[in-house]
Each structure stands twice: as C-alpha cells, then as structure tokens.
C-alpha cells in the first residue's frame with residue numbers, strides 16, 4: 001500500500017532535495033507554500049529528521065483548524081519546553097500536553113527562568129491577551145540565551161493564526177526582528193492567504209521569510225516515483241501508459257500516489273504483472289470520476305474550503321468555463337451568462353488561490369487533473385447521477401479511454417509536428433514577456449533545397465524555427481545560421497526549440513546571431529495553456 005493519507009518520510013519520501021538543502025541552511029526563516037496535499041508536511045518531517053546540528057533544536061508544532069488563542073499558546077509553550085527537555089534529559093516522562101509539569105521540570109534545570117515561567121502559568125489562567133502571547137513567544141529566546149542553543153520553530157498550517165483576535169503576525173515580526181537564536185519554518189496550504197501573510201508588502205512579515213514553494217514533481221521524479229512503487233509490488237508499466245499517468249497528473253505527488261496505489265491493487269487482484277490500459281481506466285474510474293474517490297473528494301473539499309463564504313456555485317462555473325477552453329473574460333462571461341465586469345473580482349481571487357494562471361488577457365487552469373475533473377469527470381457525474389451504476393461506469397470508461405487514445409495519438413505524432421501545431425494555436429499568449437503572433441500559415445517548408453521545420457507567417461513577416469529532439473551543440477546552430485543566410489523572406493524572428501537541452505557554446509552562438517532559444521519547459525508552458533499534453537521526452 002502506498003501511503004496517501006499521511007505525510008511520508010524515509011523510503012517513501014521522494015525528490016525535494018533542493019527545498020531540503022535550503023531549509024538545512026539554518027539561521028533564517030522559511031515559509032513553505034503549496035496547494036493542499038502538495039507535500040508540505042512531508043518536507044517538514046524529513047527536514048526535522050535530517051537536521052543533525054548538535055546545538056539546534058527543532059520544535060514541531062502542528063496547528064489545527066479549530067485552534068483557539070489559548071490552545072495555540074499552550075501548545076506552543078509546551079512544545080518548546082518539551083523539545084528543550086528532550087535534549088537535556090535521557091528520558092522525559094511528562095506528556096507533551098502537560099504544560100504545568102513541563103514548566104516545573106524546566107525550572108529545575110534552569111532556575112534563572114523561574115519568574116518568567118511562573119508568570120506564564122499565572123497569566124494563562126486569564127483570558128489570553130497580547131501580553132501573555134508576547135511572554136510565551138519569548139520562551140524560546142529565553143532558552144536560547146541561557147543555553148546557547150538555537151531553536152527552529154516549525155509551524156504547520158500557519159495560516160490558522162490569522163483567525164485569532166490577537167495579532168500574532170505582528171507579534172512574531174517584533175520577535176523575529178529584535179531577537180536572535182530562534183528561527184521559524186512555517187507551512188500553509190491556503191496559498192492566497194499564506195502569500196498575503198508573507199509576501200504582500202502590507203504584511204508585517206513581509207521580507208522576513210524566504211518563500212519556498214512546494215509544487216509538482218518534474219518529469220523524471222514523477223517517473224521515478226511511479227516506477228519505484230510499481231517495482232516494489234513486482235509490476236512493470238509501458239512507456240505510453242506511464243507518460244499518460246504523468247501528463248494527466250501534472251506530476252502532483254498526491255495524484256500519482258493515489259493512482260499508483262489503485263493500479264497496484266487492481267493488478268494484484270487480477271494477478272497481472274504488466275500494467276495495462278484497463279488498470280489505468282479502473283484507477284481513474286474509482287479515484288477521479290467516482291464521488292467517493294480520493295481525488296474526487298480532494299477536489300470537492302479543496303473547492304469548498306477555498307470558497308467558504310464566497311459564492312461557490314459561481315466560482316465553480318467560472319472554473320468550468322476555463323477548464324473547458326473559455327479563456328478570455330468575454331468568453332467566460334458568455335459561458336457563465338454574466339457580464340464581463342462581474343468576473344473581474346472572482347477571477348482575481350481564483351488567480352490568488354493558484355487554481356488559475358493568467359497569461360496576458362487569458363486564463364488557464366494550473367492543474368491538469370483539476371482541469372480534467374472540472375471539464376469531464378464532474379459534469380459527467382452530475383449528468384449521470386440518476387443512472388444506474390453499471391451504465392455510469394461504462395460512460396466513465398468510455399471517456400477515460402477516449403482521453404488515453406487522444407494522448408496516444410498525440411504521442412504518435414512526434415515532437416516536431418506537435419510543436420508545429422502549437423505554433424498554430426499560441427497566438428496572443430505571452431512567453432518571457434513577449435506577446436506571440438497569431439500566424440496565418442505554419443508549415444514545414446523546403447527553401448532553396450534547405451528544409452525548415454517551421455516556417456510561420458503573419459502578415460508579411462516570418463518566424464523561422466528549428467525543432468531539435470536531441471541535445472544541441474554549436475555546430476547545429478551554425479548550420480541553422482547558414483541555412484537562414486540564404487532566405488530572402490522578411491524575417492521577424494528566428495528560433496531554436498531545444499527539447500533536450502543545449503550546450504553553452506551553442507547558446508552563445510545563438511545569442512550572437514540573435515536567434516531565440518526555447519527549451520522544453522517553455523514549450524510545455526505553452527502546451528499547457530493551449531490545452532495540450534506536454535512533450536515529455
């Protein structure tokens with residue numbers, strides 16, 4: 001079984017070495033920001049495990065959504081003292097929750113803190129206010145001053161502190177700014193909210209935290225994750241199905257974990273050793289299309305949580321519009337039968353949540369799985385909700401099969417012609433802050449005996465591009481330059497699409513000749529915006 005419900009560490013933990021490396025450079029404050037289930041808590045655990053500095057004490061505090069000021073402050077103080085005592089004693093018997101006992105124990109060790117800690121106890125009996133909050137947030141600094149140790153306070157689900165009447169954020173800023181020896185690593189899932197707390201220049205914590213965003217796995221890590229789990233269960237999977245899984249999940253580890261787990265269960269039950277299309281269809285049926293499926297529930301939960309007091313139906317209609325290909329505000333307005341100006345605020349909000357990405361004047365779904373769910377699974381589920389189970393499953397199967405077939409067909413085309421199709425579609429989008437033209441003609445063409453992968457025209461201007469599936473060296477670029485020299489068209493731009501990388505020498509030659517270079521990420525960025533599957537290899 002793959003763990004999909006709790007944070008993972010050790011053998012179950014993949015990737016994230018960049019983030020861990022940063023976190024392990026202690027001595028500053030960090031904020032992990034990512035969508036729900038993106039793997040924040042897993043990173044925090046793994047960080048704590050790998051943090052092996054003798055004088056640095058991690059204090060892990062997990063906030064609950066129902067936390068009150070009092071429960072938070074008590075939890076905070078207890079966790080700090082517990083972690084300190086754990087370091088100084090071989091066996092600590094007090095339960096983590098029992099603040100009184102922990103205080104008594106700490107006073108035995110550090111009598112100098114007696115008056116401060118007794119004051120905490122006395123004040124905690126009253127209604128929590130800024131005074132007691134300040135006193136409690138001071139505890140790790142007091143410990144640090146007396147022991148020389150550094151504390152790293154890990155606060156998971158940090159956005160919860162916003163619900164308090166006490167301005168915890170401003171208080172934290174005061175402490176962080178004026179004191180030494182204590183650092184914070186915070187994590188939170190409500191992206192918009194966390195960004196508001198940490199990065200908006202109006203926020204008191206602005207500039208005090210280094211932001212680390214927790215996103216999807218890249219292609220190689222997604223691959224490693226899926227194949228490792230399948231191998232552990234004695235299964236193999238073919239390239240195309242594997243690539244479909246990765247493309248459909250967008251590399252989001254939680255989706256990969258849920259689907260791989262279901263595939264393993266299916267294959268084990270049927271004593272199958274090689275993952276087949278049926279297994280994939282089954283996994284999507286159960287986990288994405290079925291109302292009780294993990295990914296289905298994940299989506300309904302996160303949409304519900306995100307929109308809380310806003311008009312959820314309206315926001316979902318907007319998302320459905322975008323997921324189904326209405327990308328401009330006017331198109332979304334038509335789809336939702338609203339006035340375009342009514343959409344400005346909700347669209348800005350959707351952008352802030354991370355569900356939607358804007359490019360120029362167009363909006364796109366960030367997550368391919370959510371896009372598929374909103375445009376295919378959810379509508380189909382609603383449409384068929386009165387139909388019997390068997391029939392409904394057939395309809396789901398057919399849809400998923402269609403998606404896999406479309407993907408196989410796409411893959412069969414080869415990268416060069418897929419990039420050509422992209423050129424027909426990307427007009428109006430922006431890449432590297434440049435607006436891309438709407439071409440009226442895009443084709444492969446032989447000019448003066450030389451073959452060009454892409455010759456694209458808008459008005460009287462041309463873009464000429466070379467698409468390379470292999471690594472590019474300086475000779476390749478020079479050859480392209482020679483071919484270009486003979487062309488008499490009015491050339492607006494020349495471009496090399498380097499799908500598998502490019503040497504530094506080659507880059508230099510390209511720059512000298514004013515040839516643009518796009519890499520696979522650039523292409524896949526546009527592929528995504530155009531609703532196409534990414535180029536993976």
Ligand SMILES: Nc1ncnc2c1ncn2[C@@H]1O[C@H](COP(=O)(O)OP(=O)(O)OP(=O)(O)O)[C@@H](O)[C@H]1O
Nearest residue numbers: 003004005006014036037038039040041042254257
């Ligand atoms: N680095 C990883 N390696 C392997 N699996 C991962 C990794 N990160 C996340 N997962 C998968 O995603 C699930 C959720 O991870 P985790 O609980 O760490 O996310 P989170 O961002 O803290 O979620 P929440 O928003 O619910 O707090 C895990 O159970 C696991 O299946």
Ligand SMILES: [Mg+2]
Nearest residue numbers: 040041042156
């Ligand atoms: Mg978590």
